[in-house]
Amino acid sequence: MAKNNRDIDRAVKVEAIELAATTLFTEQGYESTSMAKVAQHAGVATNTLYWYYKNKDEILVSVLNRLVNEGLTGFSLVATEPLNKQIMWLLNKLGQVNTLISTVHSKVEHSAEIRKWHDQFHLILDQFLISQLLTRGIDKKQASLEAAIVTFVVEGLLSHSYPKQQQELIVNLLIKEHLGNA
Amino acid sequence: MAKNNRDIDRAVKVEAIELAATTLFTEQGYESTSMAKVAQHAGVATNTLYWYYKNKDEILVSVLNRLVNEGLTGFSLVATEPLNKQIMWLLNKLGQVNTLISTVHSKVEHSAEIRKWHDQFHLILDQFLISQLLTRGIDKKQASLEAAIVTFVVEGLLSHSYPKQQQELIVNLLIKEHLGNA
DNA sequence: ACCTGAACACCGTTCAAGT
DNA sequence: ACCTGAACACCGTTCAAGT
Numbered sequence: 399m400a401k402n403n404r405d406i407d408r409a410v411k412v413e414a415i416e417l418a419a420t421t422l423f424t425e426q427g428y429e430s431t432s433m434a435k436v437a438q439h440a441g442v443a444t445n446t447l448y449w450y451y452k453n454k455d456e457i458l459v460s461v462l463n464r465l466v467n468e469g470l471t472g473f474s475l476v477a478t479e480p481l482n483k484q485i486m487w488l489l490n491k492l493g494q495v496n497t498l499i500s501t502v503h504s505k506v507e508h509s510a511e512i513r514k515w516h517d518q519f520h521l522i523l524d525q526f527l528i529s530q531l532l533t534r535g536i537d538k539k540q541a542s543l544e545a546a547i548v549t550f551v552v553e554g555l556l557s558h559s560y561p562k563q564q565q566e567l568i569v570n571l572l573i574k575e576h577l578g579n580a
Numbered sequence: 581m582a583k584n585n586r587d588i589d590r591a592v593k594v595e596a597i598e599l600a601a602t603t604l605f606t607e608q609g610y611e612s613t614s615m616a617k618v619a620q621h622a623g624v625a626t627n628t629l630y631w632y633y634k635n636k637d638e639i640l641v642s643v644l645n646r647l648v649n650e651g652l653t654g655f656s657l658v659a660t661e662p663l664n665k666q667i668m669w670l671l672n673k674l675g676q677v678n679t680l681i682s683t684v685h686s687k688v689e690h691s692a693e694i695r696k697w698h699d700q701f702h703l704i705l706d707q708f709l710i711s712q713l714l715t716r717g718i719d720k721k722q723a724s725l726e727a728a729i730v731t732f733v734v735e736g737l738l739s740h741s742y743p744k745q746q747q748e749l750i751v752n753l754l755i756k757e758h759l760g761n762a
Numbered sequence: 763a764c765c766t767g768a769a770c771a772c773c774g775t776t777c778a779a780g781t
Numbered sequence: 782a783c784c785t786g787a788a789c790a791c792c793g794t795t796c797a798a799g800t
Contacts, residue, residue: 408783427690433774443785445775450783454774497689503739504686507679508609520740543753546742547733554732557685558702571725575757590764615793625766627794636793729774 412450415440420461424494428458428501455511462502462515465495481530483572485548489555489565496552496556523549534577594632597622602643606676610640610683637693644684644697647677663712664755667730671737671747678738705731716759726758 418439422431423457433454437444451457476487492499505512527545536544552573557563600621604613615636619626633639651673658669674681687694709727720725732753737747 411783428689429686432771432772445777445786446784448775484749497686500682500686500688504611504679506682508612540753543750546736546750547729547754550736551729553736553739554728557735560728568728570724571722572729578756593764616791625794627767628765630794735788 406411411440411442415432415442415447415457416460416464419457420464423458423461423498427497428488430444453511455505455509458498458501459511459515462498462519465498466519469532481534481577482569484530485552486566487568489552489569490562492552496559499553500557519547531577547576548572590632593622593624597624597629597632597639598642598646601639602646605640605680606647609679635693635716637687637691640680640683641693641697644680644701647680648701650662658662663716663759664751665749666712667734667755668748670735671751672744674738675741678741681735682739702731713759728759732756 415436419431419436422435422439422546433447434444436457440447447457451460453509472491473487476484479487502512502516506516507513524542524545527548528541531544532538551568555568560568597618601613601618604617604621608617615629616626618639619629629639633642655669658666661669670713684694684698688698689695706724706727709730710723713723713726714720733750737750742750
């Protein structure tokens with residue numbers, strides 16, 4: 399991140415702030431975490447946060463991008479598994495941040511920052527799912543619809559925190575009925 | 581609601597408050613609507629709201645129950661239609677309150693009031709869907725899983741505000757793959 | 763029983779002033 | 782360029798006082 403020595407200090411501060419925000423947002427929730435708490439955790443004054451970020455939403459977007467990047471590096475390990483295993487892995491991963499997912503959905507209409515992130519994330523996830531379905535011989539017109547259904551089921555399982563066993567039954571049924579084999 | 585004359589005044593006030601809250605919550609969103617705005621719209625002082633309700637969440641629950649009751653009376657008109665028509669009707673109905681649905685999901689973990697309402701609502705919806713699936717000859721063990729999938733797709737279509745045409749394609753595909761005919 | 767003015771603690775954000 | 786103390790407008794909620 400730091401391009402040269404002059405940026406190192408900045409990078410360290412930003413790291414401290416985003417680490418604090420990530421911990422607090424995921425453990426206590428976004429709305430329950432005040433800017434004061436983030437600042438205190440990062441060891442700066444509250445208004446210092448506004449030197450690095452435009453507002454609280456922008457910190458949330460940074461945290462989300464961090465979590466996505468962390469997740470992407472881990473995905474390579476299951477990239478060759480069958481689709482239902484991949485989805486179970488995704489469910490487990492997203493389960494750790496499911497309160498943030500709800501937060502994003504509830505703010506998507508009122509914050510342009512967050513809407514932009516949300517739409518982009520769904521675009522990427524959608525394209526990935528469609529490509530997976532195409533290699534499994536699904537009709538191109540249908541693949542787009544199936545991808546949406548898979549996404550909705552993943553989000554539904556997360557936001558209603560089903561037990562892992564139930565998750566697995568539903569995912570397997572979904573894959574079987576929609577893809578035949580996978 | 582008013583059991584006798586002595587309750588009439590109370591019923592009128594409650595009606596004014598809940599009418600104001602329903603309008604403001606659905607049009608501007610729950611978080612963007614302050615207690616002061618609700619009070620002003622209802623023609624009372626802000627703290628008067630706390631005579632009738634324990635807190636803001638409790639007003640939200642009252643509003644939700646109102647909307648559900650309104651919806652239920654309308655449902656009788658499509659009760660005999662095929663399942664995909666019923667779901668499209670539900671989507672259209674819930675689409676008018678989809679910001680409130682997101683609000684409920686984001687508060688479900690932090691508010692016992694709202695969690696209670698949410699769980700109860702899903703229980704009722706689930707039982708209804710299962711009964712519909714059973715009469716269409718779906719295996720009992722599977723019906724429960726299918727009902728969950730249908731619910732998740734409905735919520736997904738709502739929270740990502742798909743255009744009606746896309747909604748219809750996805751619902752029809754879902755019904756076809758999961759129920760054969762309906 | 764019902765209603766309110768005034769206050770409370772907290773929130774996200776801004777600004778003028780410092781280095 | 783970076784950081785902060787102090788203030789601002791707003792929020793949900795409470796309390797003592799009225800009728």
